[in-house]
Structure formats: C-alpha cells, structure tokens
Amino acid sequence: MLKKIPIPGIGHRVKSTKNPDKRVELLKDYARRNFPKIELLDYALEVERVTTSKKENLILNVDGTIGVLLVDLFKAIGYSNEEIDKMIEAGAFNAFFVLGRSIGFIGHYLDEKRLDMPLYRHPTDDILYDVKRPEGI
C-alpha cells in the first residue's frame, strides 16, 4: 500500500464499510461458526482495518475473502503451507473462483430465458482491470 501496489483482494467499486458486501458477511459468519481456526481471515481483516482507514471502499472483497478462507480451510484439513503454495501456483484456487461464479452465470442464463431477454452484455469499462499488459499487445 505504501509502495502504491494494490493489495490483492482489497477494494470494491461499490461496496464499502457503509455498504458492506452481504456475500462477504455470510462467508465470514460461516467460517467463524464452522472453521476450527480463521488465522488468515483475521490477518486479512487487520489489513482491511488499515486500508479502510484510508478509504472506505478499500474493504476485503468477496474474492479476497474466498482466497483467505480457502487457505484457512486447507490448513484445517491438514495441508502444509508448502502444499497450499503449490496448489495456488497450480491455479487450484482459481478453479474454486470459477466454480462460484458459474452458479451466478447459470442464474443469469435462466433469468434471461425466463424473461425472454437478450443475452446481457456488461459494459466493458466496468470489467477492465488495472493490470500491466503482456509484452507485444
């Protein structure tokens, strides 16, 4: 943050401390009630405490929450830090992310069919991420 590098999993365009993300609230609540330990979630919430003191929309977002809770989950079932790092490198956590989003896509698809609407196209400006372009593009 001090070096102006965005912290992954922090920040949302709409959600903020005043307008919390219900999905994040539900995930945190579930983990608090069911996980034996939530060390990484607690750490991420400490980070959020610092970032939201700067700007109220620099919250722990839903993807960040899923990411840290997956680590807490794998630790709880006995995976070592090295094994978890290997899974992250192999993209296993992204697979969980895709799985979660797929349920949303199915919902949109069914709504469009039910309401006889054309396929929804989200405005491109709203989905562009602030990342470095690969060389040659």
Ligand SMILES: CC(C)(COP(=O)(O)OP(=O)(O)OC[C@H]1O[C@@H](n2cnc3c(N)ncnc32)[C@H](O)[C@@H]1OP(=O)(O)O)[C@@H](O)C(=O)NCCC(=O)NCCS
């Ligand atoms: C997160 C985001 C939606 C916030 O949008 P915004 O309210 O318009 O705020 P800005 O982008 O102008 O950033 C405001 C300040 O917060 C900081 N900031 C933004 N995202 C941050 C993050 N993830 N971690 C730490 N600081 C962050 C910016 O550096 C900026 O600091 P400055 O005022 O000292 O220059 C936007 O920064 C964004 O889309 N970032 C790229 C994607 C991203 O990083 N998403 C979150 C990670 S999954």
